[in-house]
Amino acid sequence: MSQVRSRSRTEESNRPGAWQAWGMAVQINPSILSADFARLAEEAQAVEGADWLHVDVMDNHFVPNLTLGVPVVESLARATDTPLDCHLMIADPDRWAPQYVEAGAGSVTFHVEAAAAPVRLAREIRAKGARASMALKPATPIEPYEDLLPELDMLLIMTVEPGFGGQAFLDIMLPKIRRTRELISKHGLELWLQVDGGVSASTIERCAEAGADVFVAGSAVYGAADPAQAVRALRTQAQGATAHAAWACDH
């Protein structure tokens, strides 16, 4: 397995305290699940200007779909300067997550529903040099995991059932986003709050107003005639909504 490569934007993102200097910046992470898998390198380059490339790793066990694994992440890391945000929708992340850091991911997200020892795993991901992130499926509440938040760099709230792109955004997740943002504020944490699933021009403002600051978008980016322009448009919308959001004004 290769060593973690020197990747300037990833290193910048990983540097302690770096993101605070960006203020309330929103981040747009295109999901390659909606890209053409036969042209992954070109598809990654088509969204340069995006903050991270969201890489959906699915194993046909944790979710009923199968995508890609460590070798593809290694190749993608060589093919783009955009840092990789690997979302592991897999069983046994305790075993596999560290390998995604070694493959070049700057951020690794595991599902709490699948992890045997989430705190130990988050610490291991951080110790290996990546940002540690934990995901919650739609039916998983945040409250039981409040004490874990300080161990994380990002929390991902799924806004669809994980497994497939192009699903309808679950509005019922908005209170969970709001509640999570409250908990982040209550503990004074500098934790990113990511949403994933059905994020588009029609839904991104609701997510931003509720408290999300990292937005994964698959079909809304790769289904657009100009994916890079779609990223810019989503960013503008999210920034506008964040500027007026109570949670950001109180920050």
Ligand SMILES: O=C(CO)[C@@H](O)[C@H](O)COP(=O)(O)O
């Ligand atoms: O993880 C997933 C689905 O499980 C997502 O990353 C989707 O790939 C997002 O696709 P859209 O809903 O934006 O089309």
